Amino acid sequence: MRKIIKNGTIVTAADIYNADILIENGVISQIGQHLSTDGSEMIDAEGHYIFPGGVDPHTHLEMPFGGTVTKDDFETGTIAAAFGGTTSIIDFCLTNKGEPLKDAIDTWHAKAKGKAVIDYGFHLMIGEVNDTVLSELPSVIEEEGISSFKVFMAYKNVLQADDETLFQTLVAAKELGALVMVHAENGDVIDYLVKKALKEGNIDPIFHAFTRPAEIEGEATGRAATFTGLSNSQIYIVHVTCEEAVRQIAEARNNGVDIWGETCPQYLVLDQTYLERENFEGAKYVWSPPLREKRHQDILWNALKTGQLHTIGSDQCSFDFNGQKDLGKDDFSKIPNGGPHIEDRLSILFSEGVTKGRLSLNQFVDITSTRAAKLFGLYPQKGTIAVGVDADIVIFDPNSERIISAESHQMAVDYSAYEGMKVTGEPVSVLSRGEFVVRDKKFVGKLGSGQYLKRAKYNISNESEDKTYTI
């Protein structure tokens, strides 16, 4: 069935204009003035923005971690994402040392199958590099369409890779056309600080923040940047939280290193004092890297505005307060690390970014959709509104106000990290490949309708076009 969206204001990373959009067979077939509605379903978007569907490059759905499994899976997680205006996610596929990469990828396919309501791709974790792994990587990229590898510099004895592994991954990625992503914190120093804190009887959630200082995020970011320059490779720093890391990224970029930075909504609007909340409530805000002192927030906003940071990932990794977070009741290091953010990513960035004058509308689209699509080989199929691309569309009311709450959210998790926060602007209807997933704020999608996204290789020329912003 043809659909035609009329009277809305189309916003892409480059343009803002009024036009009708015709959708046929899941793709945008025409954009123009006064398109004929004959034989089409007419959707009136008067007073609304029309954004390309959000691309969330950082989710952990149904992921085993810390002796438990994240609460939201590919069903509740992707429904929540859709309500929040996200139509593509890239989830992290974990691997186990000594096991074929293919097995890990198959495991992740099984998690998503029959559940996802929006399109999804995978990043692949690299925990070790040896001849077997190196022999598997070309097919990971060519056949599985996975063109990004994740390396953890933290979580000692669990997920952490050593420097040799990171460097080898960068070398291989350069050769094969993949983007390396790193969790940049110095896991060895953290391990020492955690042991010391516990020995001194410091067991409360706030010590999660005290044992992971900003300096060691900056150090690891700088180290990763150095390795990237040395190997002439490419890197994407996930969840940047602080001035120390932003400075390392900016300096490396000035030196010509191909380095990109992501931050997350939580670091832009929450701060370290949340971990001090009484009755163990601080555990709701335990994730890594930790929330920082408030002064870092302005630095992150400015870095997004000036192009030192480039994307917003949710780092969705939800655990219930009751029954999961309380694994660390007597020891902060046992609190499962992660929080629920997939649903409110666009709302928070729009409300705090656009309506407060920190970001332009075009920057908002670039940061929440277009840039991630380009970096992770999905552009232009995803990440823009143009003739011939997937009709992943968000019809967004810029004036509606709501209070974020666990009582009204779609995620399965039992609390909201943003409980009581008032936000302006929200998605009203969301289409994935031309079909409504959310219509007038109600779920109308179909479980399993989300398709797996095989992604193109990393290509820096995706980024070379000149972009001018109107601020």
Ligand SMILES: [Zn+2]
């Ligand atoms: Zn993460």
